[in-house]
Amino acid sequence: MVSPDPGFGLYVHWPFCLSKCPYCDFNSHVRERVDAARWQRALLRELDHYGQQTFGRRLTSVFFGGGTPSLMPPEAVAAILERLGSYWHLDHDLEVSLEANPTSAEAERFAGFAAAGVNRLSIGVQALEDAALRFLGRQHSVAEALEAVELARRAVRRFSFDMIYARPEQTPQAWSAELQRALDLGPEHLSLYQLVIEPGTQFHGALRRGELSLLDEEIQADLYEATNRTLDAAGLPAYEVSNHARPGAECRHNLTYWRYGDYIGIGPGAHGRLTISGIKRATRQHRAPEIWLERVEKLGHATQAEEALDAAQRLEELLMMGLRLSEPVSRDAFKREAGVQPEELLDPAKLMVATAEGYLILDDQGLRASGEGRLRLNTLLPWLLEGAGAGRLSAAP
Numbered sequence: 001m002v003s004p005d006p007g008f009g010l011y012v013h014w015p016f017c018l019s020k021c022p023y024c025d026f027n028s029h030v031r032e033r034v035d036a037a038r039w040q041r042a043l044l045r046e047l048d049h050y051g052q053q054t055f056g057r058r059l060t061s062v063f064f065g066g067g068t069p070s071l072m073p074p075e076a077v078a079a080i081l082e083r084l085g086s087y088w089h090l091d092h093d094l095e096v097s098l099e100a101n102p103t104s105a106e107a108e109r110f111a112g113f114a115a116a117g118v119n120r121l122s123i124g125v126q127a128l129e130d131a132a133l134r135f136l137g138r139q140h141s142v143a144e145a146l147e148a149v150e151l152a153r154r155a156v157r158r159f160s161f162d163m164i165y166a167r168p169e170q171t172p173q174a175w176s177a178e179l180q181r182a183l184d185l186g187p188e189h190l191s192l193y194q195l196v197i198e199p200g201t202q203f204h205g206a207l208r209r210g211e212l213s214l215l216d217e218e219i220q221a222d223l224y225e226a227t228n229r230t231l232d233a234a235g236l237p238a239y240e241v242s243n244h245a246r247p248g249a250e251c252r253h254n255l256t257y258w259r260y261g262d263y264i265g266i267g268p269g270a271h272g273r274l275t276i277s278g279i280k281r282a283t284r285q286h287r288a289p290e291i292w293l294e295r296v297e298k299l300g301h302a303t304q305a306e307e308a309l310d311a312a313q314r315l316e317e318l319l320m321m322g323l324r325l326s327e328p329v330s331r332d333a334f335k336r337e338a339g340v341q342p343e344e345l346l347d348p349a350k351l352m353v354a355t356a357e358g359y360l361i362l363d364d365q366g367l368r369a370s371g372e373g374r375l376r377l378n379t380l381l382p383w384l385l386e387g388a389g390a391g392r393l394s395a396a397p
Contacts, residue, residue: 006261007060013267022202027269051087061253070100074112102148160189328366
């Protein structure tokens with residue numbers, strides 16, 4: 001099987017939010033005032049830095065993430081998009097996504113973002129019950145979420161929205177009804193995440209104090225399986241662990257991550273993967289917004305770390321990302337990143353066990369995880385990679 005082109009993407013991080021959600025561990029910050037013009041200049045300057053390193057490549061996607069990038073002035077988005085052609089050949093169907101919150105003030109900007117060049121909106125709906133929205137610390141109501149979805153439908157060609165399930169005391173019946181309401185809105189793409197309590201979040205503190213209890217793991221698994229059945233029947237199968245789309249409506253930018261393609265990350269805390277002169281490098285920008293801003297203004301970028309990845313690291317990342325997809329990690333991708341095929345890298349006994357148990361499928365196309373396997377990736381991957389082809393990998397470029 002010929003590996004699908006993973007594409008080449010640009011990620012732009014806007015780190016500011018109106019408030020910090022209790023479940024969020026992203027690099028997001030609340031500030032009373034943001035000098036948008038200064039931030040626009042800095043983002044453009046860091047874009048210039050990486051544009052000069054990757055001049056002439058074909059750019060297939062742009063993703064404005066956060067934080068809350070719908071708080072950006074549309075003029076700043078337009079300025080960034082206008083700069084792209086100075087460095088890269090733009091794909092004829094360049095995907096430009098922007099994450100948005102469905103508060104009334106931000107939703108009114110959707111037309112402005114579309115005029116700037118955004119053609120895909122990803123809306124943080126999170127729940128279609130007002131009580132659940134309050135629990136999740138969201139500042140919008142269900143009515144505002146529904147209005148935002150409708151405004152997005154009018155403004156851009158493509159839209160998606162996120163929802164969080166497996167909330168405390170949520171029943172399968174309640175989630176089924178909420179999910180059907182989401183489907184009735186006619187999305188081409190849905191991102192459906194189980195509630196996970198991350199260290200350092202408000203919810204993590206509440207859990208430790210006994211103020212928050214989670215659903216039993218068996219119920220969470222039942223909800224996950226029911227979600228997949230419902231979305232399959234509705235024509236939006238899971239193309240990744242938490243992402244569902246009608247065929248052809250997948251998020252191309254995120255596919256670049258999962259197919260282990262190259263991408264630039266600019267803005268505070270943004271990560272990148274860039275192959276330059278045949279060497280794949282991991283980049284990371286400084287996380288603190290004010291320090292990032294000062295360093296960009298002084299140096300032209302705020303790259304805190306840049307590491308050349310060896311074959312073992314590339315294999316681990318290739319599998320960590322690629323096995324999340326329903327499509328296989330192709331044999332071409334193994335050859336590209338590790339220099340050999342999966343049978344030569346992975347322990348035959350472990351492969352036999354994993355395939356016999358139905359967690360992995362290895363065939364002429366490549367290696368992929370079954371639905372059961374994707375549920376167990378956190379356990380399956382470290383076990384599979386332990387001692388994987390160390391001799392061969394150390395000899396690979």
